[in-house]
Structure formats: structure tokens, C-alpha cells
Amino acid sequence: xxxxxxxxxxxxxxxxxxxxxxxxxxxxxxxxxxxxxxxxxxxxxxxxxxxxxxxxxxxxxxxxxxxxxxxxxxxxxxxxxxxxxxxxxxxxxxxxxxxxxxxxxxxxxxxxxxxxxxxxxxxxxxxxxxxxxxxxxxxxxxxxxxxxxxxxxxxxxxxxxxxxxxxxxxxxxxxxxxxxxxxxxxxxxxxxxxxxxxxxxxxxxxx
Amino acid sequence: xxxxxxxxxxxxxxxxxxxxxxxxxxxxxxxxxxxxxxxxxxxxxxxxxxxxxxxxxxxxxxxxxxxxxxxxxxxxxxxxxxxxxxxxxxxxxxxxxxxxxxxxxxxxxxxxxxxxxxxxxxxxxxxxxxxxxxxxxxxxxxxxxxxxxxxxxxxxxxxxxxxxxxxxxxxxxxxxxxxxxxxxxxxxxxxxxxxxxxxxxxxxxxxxxxxxxxxxx
Numbered sequence: 001x002x003x004x005x006x007x008x009x010x011x012x013x014x015x016x017x018x019x020x021x022x023x024x025x026x027x028x029x030x031x032x033x034x035x036x037x038x039x040x041x042x043x044x045x046x047x048x049x050x051x052x053x054x055x056x057x058x059x060x061x062x063x064x065x066x067x068x069x070x071x072x073x074x075x076x077x078x079x080x081x082x083x084x085x086x087x088x089x090x091x092x093x094x095x096x097x098x099x100x101x102x103x104x105x106x107x108x109x110x111x112x113x114x115x116x117x118x119x120x121x122x123x124x125x126x127x128x129x130x131x132x133x134x135x136x137x138x139x140x141x142x143x144x145x146x147x148x149x150x151x152x153x154x155x156x157x158x159x160x161x162x163x164x165x166x167x168x169x170x171x172x173x174x175x176x177x178x179x180x181x182x183x184x185x186x187x188x189x190x191x192x193x194x195x196x197x198x199x200x201x202x203x204x205x206x207x
Numbered sequence: 208x209x210x211x212x213x214x215x216x217x218x219x220x221x222x223x224x225x226x227x228x229x230x231x232x233x234x235x236x237x238x239x240x241x242x243x244x245x246x247x248x249x250x251x252x253x254x255x256x257x258x259x260x261x262x263x264x265x266x267x268x269x270x271x272x273x274x275x276x277x278x279x280x281x282x283x284x285x286x287x288x289x290x291x292x293x294x295x296x297x298x299x300x301x302x303x304x305x306x307x308x309x310x311x312x313x314x315x316x317x318x319x320x321x322x323x324x325x326x327x328x329x330x331x332x333x334x335x336x337x338x339x340x341x342x343x344x345x346x347x348x349x350x351x352x353x354x355x356x357x358x359x360x361x362x363x364x365x366x367x368x369x370x371x372x373x374x375x376x377x378x379x380x381x382x383x384x385x386x387x388x389x390x391x392x393x394x395x396x397x398x399x400x401x402x403x404x405x406x407x408x409x410x411x412x413x414x415x416x417x418x419x420x421x422x423x424x
Contacts, residue, residue, distance in 0.1 A: 090356075090380060090381070090383075090384035091354075091355065091356050091384070091387075091389070093381065093384040093385050093387075094384065094385050094386075094387055094388065094389055095389055097385060123371070123372060124371055124372060124373075125361065125364050125369070125370075125371065125372060125373030125380075126355070126364070128381065128384070129377055133377075133381050134381065134385065183378060183381060183382055183385070187376070187378030187379070187382075188378070190377050190378040190381055191376050191377050191378050194377040196372070
């Protein structure tokens with residue numbers, strides 16, 4: 001038995017006779033998306049209990065580095081995906097907006113948990129009713145808080161979304177900023193999506 | 208073990224009752240009512256003597272309430288006693304807690320005197336009461352909002368008259384929140400610890416100087 005397997009039809013040797021090991025052909029989109037989707041550097045914006053689950057996702061058991069995301073980017077300048085983990089009070093609204101503006105393209109956003117996505121149980125004077133009234137969101141992860149598996153599923157959905165993008169489509173990278181008065185959506189849309197729901201329906205605005 | 212703890216609690220409670228008695232003796236009619244609830248002794252005092260009573264509680268050698276745990280306020284749906292400002296005191300060495308309540312005149316201005324000159328830690332607590340309830344603290348050096356942002360103009364959120372979702376529409380609230388500049392209301396001096404420099408420990412001062420030198424290079 002030699003160390004070199006015998007050459008034959010369909011064997012490894014045939015491969016190297018027809019394909020050079022020094023170059024491959026591929027679609028540029030595939031290559032760019034493959035690189036982007038597998039090295040998403042997260043900007044962790046953890047404000048509440050979702051951040052605890054986010055930390056669990058990053059730790060050894062769930063190990064977010066399997067997705068090339070272990071490098072937390074605490075500077076928005078080097079971040080690819082903003083993960084808003086937790087509720088966002090109005091006082092933080094200009095902060096998350098500035099962080100989003102400071103992130104270079106291409107960039108994506110994950111809204112983690114019920115509060116970041118809708119305001120959750122905090123239907124109050126102090127809470128943003130969903131961060132999508134302030135920045136564009138690519139993936140919403142439901143849960144209160146979501147388990148690490150949930151966040152990982154959201155990450156995989158985002159990767160799938162990125163793999164479907166094309167670098168020749170400049171419209172994907174347009175900064176969708178906003179109304180001239182600073183809002184991300186039209187005022188009537190914001191009012192509509194932040195209508196009371198669930199238990200807060202029975203609460204009037206004056207009591 | 209349990210008995211020992213209960214014994215300690217009973218001693219602390221007795222000491223708090225003793226304090227309440229001493230207060231009544233010292234200040235007479237200014238001490239309106241004393242009662243005990245859930246292992247907590249509460250003393251209601253008249254608004255005009257509140258500052259003097261609190262100062263006495265802090266400075267009298269036999270009382271020595273040296274730790275102000277909390278300052279907060281309560282609004283009742285009761286026209287006769289609409290507002291209370293609550294001081295939660297603790298004497299660390301004696302392990303005694305005391306709750307002092309100041310009834311505010313519902314007709315008059317919602318105002319009490321500051322206690323920042325008695326307990327320096329009252330500064331932010333009083334700012335929070337101002338922010339949430341709109342109670343003014345006369346003599347407070349820096350009475351401005353602390354939880355809500357500086358330009359917030361919908362009122363004081365914990366008042367009974369304040370709707371839970373706020374006065375304005377969501378879009379208007381979002382717009383105003385985005386307009387607020389979080390850095391606009393702090394001076395460089397406030398952001399640095401320059402003023403407290405000489406009160407810092409020697410070792411920390413040395414490190415600050417070194418890091419400053421490194422930054423300059």
C-alpha cells in the first residue's frame with residue numbers, strides 16, 4: 001500500500017489535471033456575498049435582558065464565532081451589523097441613530113427581541129415603539145428575550161439575505177435617511193405602527 | 208440565627224421609635240404623626256420645619272442618620288393630602304432606618320428646601336424627584352432633569368395627570384427625541400473630573416497626570 005492512491009478514472013489526479021490549483025472561476029457576487037455573510041462584525045447595542053442572551057450567544061456554548069461574528073466591534077466604524085438587543089428609550093434614539101450613521105456601508109441591522117421590534121410591554125411615554133421607526137431593520141428576532149438559538153436563526157436569515165444581494169445593485173446601499181424633519185418613516189406610519197395593542201388597548205391616553 | 212436576626216430587627220425598630228419620640232420632644236407640633244408599618248417607622252413632619260428636623264437627625268450625636276438611602280415623592284388621588292416628599296434615612300453605625308415624610312400643601316407651590324447641604328448624595332435624588340414629579344427643591348445648585356432629556360417638554364411623567372403614553376403623538380415624540388442632542392447639555396468641565404482633582408487619592412492623581420502626558424504626546 002503506497003501513500004499515493006492509484007490514479008484512475010474519477011480519481012483526484014484527474015481533478016488536478018483539468019483544474020489549476022492556482023485559480024478558480026466564480027461569480028463576483030457569490031464571492032463578495034460569501035465573504036460578507038461569513039464575517040459579519042456585530043455592533044452590540046445591548047440595553048436590557050436581550051443583551052444577556054446576546055452574550056450567551058457569543059459565549060462558548062452557542063459560539064457565535066461559528067458564523068465569523070466573534071469579533072464584537074465596539075466602534076461603529078468597523079461594524080457590519082447593528083444588533084439592538086433590548087428596549088430603546090427615546091433618550092437613546094439619537095444615540096442609536098448616530099451609531100447607525102457612523103457605520104460604513106454595507107451594513108445591516110438586527111432587531112433583537114419584542115421591545116426593540118415593537119416597544120414590547122413598554123407602551124409608555126419613554127419608549128421607542130420599535131427601532132424601525134428610527135433605523136432600517138433587516139431581521140426581527142421575536143422573543144422576550146429570544147433564546148440564543150433564536151438569535152442564531154436570525155443571523156442565518158441575515159446571511160441568507162446577504163447571499164441574495166448583488167454588488168452591482170447600488171440601490172441596496174442607498175442610505176434611506178429619512179424625512180427632512182429627521183424621521184425615518186412618515187409620521188402617519190409611525191403613529192399607525194405604534195398604536196396600542198394587547199393590554200394597552202384598554203388604557204386611554206388621558207388616564 | 209433567625210432569632211438573632213429578629214432580635215436585631217426588634218432593637219432597630221425600638222431605636223427608631225426612640226428617635227421618633229425624641230423628635231416629638233425636640234420639635235413639638237412640627238412632628239405631625241408617627242406610625243409603624245411593615246417594620247418601618249414613619250414620621251410625618253410639617254413642611255416648614257422639615258429642613259431643621261432633617262438636619263437635627265443628621266447632626267445630633269445620638270441620632271447620626273448619616274446615610275440618605277432615597278428621596279422620592281408620592282402623589283395620592285386625595286385632594287387633602289395630594290403630595291408627599293419621602294426621605295428614607297439610615298444610621299449606618301446603629302443600623303436604624305427611619306422614614307420621614309413631608310406633606311406638601313396641595314394649594315401652594317410644590318416646593319421643599321434642598322437637603323444637599325446635609326447629605327451631598329441628595330443631589331441626583333432631588334433631580335429625579337423634580338424630573339418625575341415636578342417638586343422644586345429650593346437651594347438646589349443644579350436642579351434639572353436627570354432621567355428624561357433636557358429639552359423634554361411634556362411635563363413630569365409620574366404625576367397622576369400625566370397619560371402613560373405621553374401627551375403627544377408617537378411620531379411627534381420620536382421627532383423630538385431625535386432632535387435632542389445628547390451631548391449638548393454638558394460642558395467639558397462637567398465631563399471631566401478636573402474640579403475634584405485635588406480631592407482624589409494620590410495614586411489616582413499620579414495615574415491621571417501620566418495618562419494626560421501620554422495623550423499630549
